Structure formats: structure tokens, C-alpha cells
Amino acid sequence: MRQSSLLSSTLREIPSDAEAASHQYMLKAGFIRQLAAGIYSYLPLGLRVLRKVEKIIREEMDKSGAQELFMPVMQPAELWKESGRYAVYGPELIRLKDRHDREFALGPTHEEVITTLVKNEINSYRRLPVTLYQIQTKFRDERRPRFGLLRGREFLMKDAYSFDTSWEGLHQSYLAMFDAYTRIFDRCGLRYSAVEADPGAIGGEGGTHEFMALAQIGEDTIVSCTHCRYAANLEKARSIAAQAPRSSARNGMKEKVHTPDTRTIEQLTKLLKREPQEMIKTLIYMADDKPVAVLVRGDHEVNELKLKHALGAENVALADAKTTVEATGAPVGFAGPIGLEIPVLADLAVGEMQAAVTGANEADYHFAGVVPGKDFAIEQTADIRNAAEGEACPHCEEGTLRFDRGIEVGHIFKLGKKYSEALGARFTDHEGKDQHMIMGCYGIGVSRILSAIAEQRHDDRGLVWPLSIAPFHVHLVPVSIKDETQMRLAEELYDLLTRQDIEVLLDDRDERLGVKLNDSELIGIPVRVVVGKLAASGEVEYTEREHGDKQVVSKDSALSRIVRLVHPDN
């Protein structure tokens, strides 16, 4: 491809709302353009990368035995009402009416459609299991679209759905997807971690993993072990009953302490000269409209998702001040577990504490030397806090936990029967009995991968694409298009390379070398070949974008290096 006719301008200025480096560079280098908030056009450079990612996904999905199909964007609202999601999905679901006033949704996902489709096509165990996938545009009306392709309103996803006759079958289908995802992200050159995750809005009965691309800009915290392969989303990361810290308090001797106007752990720490891990935070929560006292250690944070699971509640939320005052008989900031009449739920770490500081349920007073289980009763002990950086790994107990930020690029779920029951997808098993299919669902944010890789692979001059998904393999830059010797050599190289299925962008623009090289580094094609004065002796300058060392080599040597790089198996 000749750059003079390429529809992509490198920009000098970018919109101020482009915060992420990936977003800035993809705009600057001419990969994408915004049409509306969270809605982008792909210019030829961006589309080439997108298509390569799609191709990798397709190859690995096919290899895993999944079959590709293609479902519509417009989904009848009735299907969503049948599954029960129409009411609960909220404003992220884009809704519309057709000319006959029938309601439709623009698909953010396709569980309803695929379940209905499979229900009509398959009715016997003989034709199961089956895994189906599509690469399709999805719609989600994000409240706050941002970071370019990272959180858009119209985006490309690969979504797959498995249908099995048993939970064991689902587990096999799930593992096949896990493996395919690993190969896909590896081939895309992504640094990522597969973490345990919470199923969230999609629901379902089984396990779930998120594939998180590691990046500072990521909106999720990933917890991983320094020793073993344990990794989880912070929402889901298990925490173990941390060893009780050595306490400076006299063990088991409860004493009342005057703590005027001291309401926070920080203030208490200063006043009493004790560590936060010697204190118990008592928080009053409403669990489905019933108050409950929730205890975590002073240096820990409540994880509301775990809390919800521990209580078996639909909803949990911090109680308002009025309820807290009613439950404790004291102003906010002086709550403690001693003498409460509501149930007390304590984190595992609280159960291990020997002598703790707690609120006294009385203004301006705390207790010190409190022994959980002795000085107050605990109804239930459970893991209800966020794991903390540096603590022991809950899996191997040898390593410690480290925190990273991540971008979700893939997500796999064991759905179970949620949709097959709601929509009536049944099969006849080998004994002739009617059963519901056991489903899994598996997503990859195709367009989001572009941003995740750009986020991981850039420097202060521009993007650094891996060869597997780069828009072109080679950027061929003649210094002067008016120099016949240079252009002859450049054209010769262009022919030789393209004939070997190597994708070359030839910078045939009448621009200064500085402009061309700046643009080249911005775009980030893996190999650059500059054809300059040494063209007369058949030599060129060869540079790999990632490493940056310039080397003067003969034309033939450049050729053979490139061929080896692009086609290592030939």
C-alpha cells in the first residue's frame, strides 16, 4: 500500500478528553476517529489491526471445535422479557420501537437469541455438546464512555455459547474455551492474567474467569500470588484468616477508654498509639432491609460482594446514620459489637484477634482489650473483606498477594440452566428423559483488545505493534521520492516483499525525512526500512520498532531478515 493514498492522517493535536495513551496514539496515528461519544470509525490502519485480531480469534475458535454463526443486532424485546432481563438491564440496554411500535433492543449480548435458536434446532443428546460463536457489533449505552475503544457504546465482540447435557460436559466446554482464550491472547501479544471473577449481571450458577490485560489504566484490581498461579479480581479474591498481630494491649482485660470526638481508625491510632490491625471496625449494614453489624479489622475493607454472598442477601448497603444510631444507641463513630441486639457477622481475621479496640456504643468512649467470642457473641464468621496487598496467598499460603490494574478483555462463565430454563431449551437424554441444556457463555472484547495492546505497547514516540496484529509488517521509507536511485530500490524491495506475502506500507509522500520518521514511529509498524543515500550501493537502514537499533544492511540481508521474521516456519 502506498502511503500517499492511505486514508489516515497523523494528527498534531488531539482532543483533550483523550486521557489514555492508547486512545491518544490511536487518534494521533490515524487508526480511529470518533463519530459520537463512545462510537468510533475505524480508518484503514485501525481496521487492518481489527481484522487480524478477528482472524486469530476465528482460527482458535474453529480449532477448539466451535462453529461460527451470525445473529442479528436487533432483538425483539419479547425474548428479553421471557428471560427476565428486559426489566433489570437498565439504561445500558438501547431500546427502540419499529414502525409498528414493536419493541426491540440492540444486542449487548446474545444469550436470549442463541438459546431460542438452539432450542429450535436441537432436541436430542445425540447432537450435543455444541459450542457456537459469532463476531458481531454490540451496543451498550455506557453512562460514561471513555478511553476510546476501551469503554465504548458500539463495539465489536466475539461471543460464544456452549450447550451441554451435563455439568461435567459444561466443565469440558469451559476448559476448551479457557485454552482457546489463552492461545488467542498469547498470539495477540498481550500481557494478561486469567483471574477468578464474579458473574455479575449475566448471572449463572457456576464458575467464571476474567482475562485481564495488565495496564495501569485498567478499571479493575487484579490480585495475584508472587509464588503460585493464583489470580483473582479483587471483588472475588479470597482472603484467609490473617494471623493475629502481636498486641500491645493486656490480653483479655477489657477496659473502657475515654476517646473524646475520636470517630475514625486514623484518629484512634493517633490517640491510643495503637496500630489499625489492633482495632475492630463495626459497620451497620442493611441486608435486604434488616440491620446487621459487620466487623472487620481496622486495616481491612469490607467487600460487599462477599458480604452479600455470606448473608445470602439480594442487596446489601451501609445503613444510614439514623439506623446506626438506633441500632447502637450511640453517635456514628462509636459503634461496637458489645451489647448489640442485632446479628453480628465478623470477618475471619476478627475471629483471630486476641485483644482489640472497639467502639463502646457510647459517645466518646471505646473499649480496649476486647476478646471476640468472649466479650461479645459472633453469629457468623466468614471471609467478607477485600484481600490486602502483601498478605499470604489463600491458595498456596507460601507466596504473598500483589495488586495490579487490569483491563477485562475476555470473560468466561458457567451459566448453567439460567437461560435454558427461562426460555425452555430442553433435550431428550439417552434414557428418553426431558432435561434442560447446561450452558456456558464466553466473550472477548475484540475492539477493546486493540486499546489494551496499545496501552501495553507504546513509548513516548508512538505505538509498538506486535507482528501478529500490526497493520503492516514493514514500513518502507525512501528518504526522497525525487531521487531516482532511492525510488528504484524502494520499488524493487516493495515488489520483492509483497510477492512473499509481506505487507508493506511504502511512504511515497513528498515530505521531509523527519516528518516521515515521526509518523513511522507513531504508527508503530514492527520493521522500518529507510532507503537513503546508500541506495547507490544497494544498502538500506533496517530498524525494528521495538528495539530501535538502526543497522545498515544490504538489500538482500534486509529481505532475508524480514522473511525470517514474518514467515519463521518457511
Next chain:
Amino acid sequence: MRQSSLLSSTLREIPSDAEAASHQYMLKAGFIRQLAAGIYSYLPLGLRVLRKVEKIIREEMDKSGAQELFMPVMQPAELWKESGRYAVYGPELIRLKDRHDREFALGPTHEEVITTLVKNEINSYRRLPVTLYQIQTKFRDERRPRFGLLRGREFLMKDAYSFDTSWEGLHQSYLAMFDAYTRIFDRCGLRYSAVEADPGAIGGEGGTHEFMALAQIGEDTIVSCTHCRYAANLEKARSIAAQAPRSSARNGMKEKVHTPDTRTIEQLTKLLKREPQEMIKTLIYMADDKPVAVLVRGDHEVNELKLKHALGAENVALADAKTTVEATGAPVGFAGPIGLEIPVLADLAVGEMQAAVTGANEADYHFAGVVPGKDFAIEQTADIRNAAEGEACPHCEEGTLRFDRGIEVGHIFKLGKKYSEALGARFTDHEGKDQHMIMGCYGIGVSRILSAIAEQRHDDRGLVWPLSIAPFHVHLVPVSIKDETQMRLAEELYDLLTRQDIEVLLDDRDERLGVKLNDSELIGIPVRVVVGKLAASGEVEYTEREHGDKQVVSKDSALSRIVRLVHPDN
């Protein structure tokens, strides 16, 4: 691919609203499934055909120098208001509001988006011309979706847009697209005709051609010459001043004839024993709210599109009865041109008539022997009728016109400055002057091609796909999957073929041969190889779906035939 795991059931029964053969067979053979009226899912078989059509389009578009990009489905309504189309597009445009109450349209076409994009990327003649294309899902809320993929509400289109500095440049871009379209439809195995067409709602100042797939079910009438290459949509087909028929009336002797209750040409023909071509039909039209008398010969039909152009009117429509009575002073059915006070517009053929029968503007009376131009004045003579089958070709005047039915599969337009002016897409020319870009737009109904080909290529047993876009090249059918010799040979053939990039569907289902063969003919894969009892001697039955002759051949012979067929250039 093994058929036992393929997500496609052949159906015994199909919905009664599937009228077209293509629709019936694509449902029956498991290519598509309806989700809602005019909205379809593609099962794996259908998607494979769709992807092959896409690939052919992409290759030919790239070869023509067009660049692929990808624009969003959701388009801000403001853009459509800027171009003026938001108000005029009507209920076919699917509209929605986002969570912030901003209006969007689901793109039925992308003129507004691409013009805005190019306007921001290109500002100099140095970077023109450029032709851009995408393959994208489009939305059109058809009042009456029908015929499966032929007239859907969500469908796949290839749309391309050219930007030039001059009309001559546009003409070159247009020709390049014309040629690419010819190659695309040829490669898809379509029988089609490129016809002159009317620009319709897209508007624009230049020429336009439709590519019509010939099929009885088509909703358009294509007029073509038996002698030369002239072809046009009936809406647009020119008609020449037909030679006046020999008249049985006494020339030029006007006489009043009593024609009680005789209001139609048919009734007049019976009563007066004259031919329809000896009569003049007088129709009162409203042209932008002004009445006009429109004359065509009794055997001809008014073409309202031509009428509109001839009158230079925005809208033309038949006047209501009241207006007709007022203008003629007679009941409907007795209008004639003599003595009218409104302008008279006559078709070319009327101007040639020697002695005609017309209404007398008086109940129950006509005139005979009327000479146009002598007995009444004609304000304007023009081509305002539909061409008629069998008449002389307006281009070569040697051949005669034949009529066919056609399905529009492609459409190319010279748009000119319509959108570049409305949306401000300007460039600086080589003299430094500011000019508007000259645009063309070019569409192909990608999903519609599937239906058009299925419509052209089927017999009473099922579909007959051309090799270039068939879902598989070879259907390999072992008679009994329980017979080891048969299965060993079938598996061997499967391996040998797939290793040579030949796509094979292996029917490994435990079904009777009759069921397998019926399904095979329904699906319509070009080559079928049945492995039966002769497997013991290494022989198989080879059949090409199109011709149907069964031949017993050796395994090697079958192999080499197939390889020659699929890879003729190897």
C-alpha cells in the same frame, strides 16, 4: 466438517409466509433462521456462503484501488439533519434516543458519516481521488419485509464512496466501480444485467446504473434490447416516438360519436371496433398543485417519473375525481384534449397519430378522427410513457425491447456535490482555490446476493450453489457409518481433500441413505461423493449437483477431478 455436529437441521416444514423459492430452500436446508420479520440469523452453512461473497467483494474492491474502513451503525441525527435527509427519509429510518435523550439513526447508508470523515481528513487535491468502502450491517424498516434475505430490515451491504476533484475524475471512479461490480457478480456466478436507473431517494446530479439479477420474483422490470447492449429499469427506459399505426378511421375528419357509459379503453375498443393504439387516453394530473392534461396512446402507460422530469415538478399525482370533473366539465371517463383550458402535455407517440379517438369532455360522447396539433393544441411533447415490450430499441433502433424481472443487487450513483455541499467537504485545488468534492456512491446488497443466486440456481430438489460461493466444495456421503470399509475410505478421502484446501462436509450421521441424499440435494454442494459397497474395490460414486450424472470412478480419479475443479490454476 462433520455433519453430525453441524448446527443446521434440514426442515420438513417451512413457514407458510415463505413465498420465494430461495427463501423456502434457505430455511429448509438450514442456511438461515428468522428472528423477527425481516431479521435473520445465519446458521453456519449460510454464514459460510456469506463470507465467501464478502471475500470476493473485498478482493475486487481492493484490486480496484478502494480502501476498506469500518463506520458505526449508530449515527447522530444531527448529521442527517445537516444533509437534510432526517426529515425526508420517512419511517424506513430506524430512530432511537440514547440515555441522554440524544437522537440517533441506525444507518441505512453512510453518506453523511463518510463525507464528514473525509472532510476532516483530506483538504488538498494532492490526496484525491480516493474511494472508500466498508462491509457493514444496514437497517431499513421496510413496511413489508419479504422473501427472506431479499427484502429484510437488517441486512449486510458493501457501500463505497468516491471523492474526486472533477466530474471527469468522478467518471473514472464510477467506471472503476462498474468494472469491479461486473467482476464481483461474474465471480459469484450471477446472471445479471447492468441497467440505467433512476437515482431515487439518494439523489444526486449524475448517472446511475443498477445491477439486476434476473429472476421472476424480482420486483423491478428490466427492459433490454434483443440486438444491442441497451438495458434499463422500466422506470427509466426511454421510448421513442412509435410509428403511427395504420388507422381505420377516416384521416382528419373529426366526428362526434355516441358512446353511452363507455369510460375505458377496453369498452371503447369493443364498442367502436377500433384498436387501443388508435385512441388517446387523457389523464388529468396534479403537478405541484397545478392541473395538467396528460395524453398517451390507448395502449401505453404513463410513466410518472418521466412525467415529473418533463414537467420539472417535485411531485405529480393523478387528480382526484372532483378536479377532473372541474377541468373537463364531464364525468370521469370522457376527458379529451379538445377545448381544455389547462396545459396539455402529450407523449411523443401521440404527436405521431393521424386520426385518433378521444373523449369529448361530455358525458357519453367521444370524438373520432381527431388530429393532434390540428384539432387541439399541445403545449409540450415529451417521452412520458413506459416503454412497451416488443417496441423498437431507443438506442440502436434495430432490435426490439424485451422485458425481464430483476432483483437489484448493486447500484452505482454519480452523486456530485449533494453531500459535499450540504456537509461542507471542500478541498484546495492545484490553483489554491476552494472547491467542493465530487462524490459517487456504490452499493452491493451482500446478503441479498445469497437470495438472488438461490433464486436463479435451484431445482425441485434444492439449491445448486456455484463453486465460488458454495458452503463446501464436496459433500462426502458414506452410505453406512457402521461399515468399516466405507468409513475408512471416507475418512481417507476426507483427509486427502482437506489437506489440499478443499472444503468437505462429511455426512457422518447415522441416517438412511435416502435421507442423506435428499439433504445433500437440498443443501446443494457442487460435488457429491457417495462411498458405498464399491468401497471394497476403492470406487466411489461421483456426482456434480448441477448436472446430476452419477459416475462410478476410482478414489484417485475422484480426487483428481475435484482438485482440478476447485484449483484449476494449480
